[in-house]
Amino acid sequence: MPYEPPTHTVERSLRATTGAKIVAGVDEVGRGAWAGPVTVCAAITGLRRPPEGLTDSKLLTVKRRTELAETLRSWVTSYALGHASPEEIDDLGMTAALRLAAVRALEGLPVRPDAVILDGKHDYLGAPWRVRTVIKGDQSCVAVAAASVIAKVQRDKMMAELGADHADFGFADNAGYPSPVHRAALEVRGPTPHHRLSWAYLDALPQWRHLKKARTWAEARVPEIEGQLGFDFGPDARTDVPPGAADRATV
Secondary structure, three states: OOOOOOEOHHHHHHHHHHOOOOEEEEEEEOOOOOEOOEEEEEEEOOOOOOOOOOOOHHHOOHHHHHHHHHHHHHHOOEEEEEEEOHHHHHHHOHHHHHHHHHHHHHHOOOOOOOEEEEEOOOOOOOOOOOEEEEOOHHHHEHHHHHHHHHHHHHHHHHHHHHHHHOHHHOHHHHOOOOOHHHHHHHHHHOOOOOEOOOOHHHHHOOOOHHHOOOOOOOHHHOOOOOOOOOOOOOOOOOOOOOOOOOOOOOO
16 A cells, blocks of 8 residues: 655754754554553654655564564664563553653663654653654654554564463464454463453453452543453454564664
8 A cells, every 4th residue: 555655844843943953753562452561662763764665564564564673773873662561551551651661762762862753642751751742653754653663573573472382372473462362362261471451351251350450540541542442252353453571772
């Protein structure tokens, strides 16, 4: 499917209006998964022409995404990854966990950005960071698109490694997101140590419902977070799989 390549328009605007010299693009992956961490990548790219084909990771095939991530790791000025574990997500709620992962990524950069371009419409990062939110920034902004691809490939790799000891769950294919294989394994085996136990999917599993963790964080702190609603495990259940630890990498 044809798509417009990302540009440096937002970064140029930030530089012109705020005086920012170093701008990082930030994107996350794993927000709506039932298992695994939420992963955030912060990438600094400067104003150079990006590699051909760069766009939102969800628009790329697995093969192309993997190849592009390898190119990006040496093309970007620098990048860093931050993760929030399933336990942290359960304890803090998704908004706070996203902020934790994003701060870990930003603090893992070799230089502190003067401004941050954050994918989406919600600023889950906040002060003291100077943030510009951009809806579909992973398609329109070079640095955010680069962060999107690197984060997705890294988290998919992590989930495949975690899945080696839990083959029935299909983590190498579904990356911890809901899928028929994932649901079937949950019904039979219950959640693994990598599952988020405050998620509502456990409400549909009577034999494992006792494992659910009560939420201690306010619901109002998690606006429009997908993937936390319950799912019907019956024959008409939805079967779509959204496209997609404390280790940090910099180049």
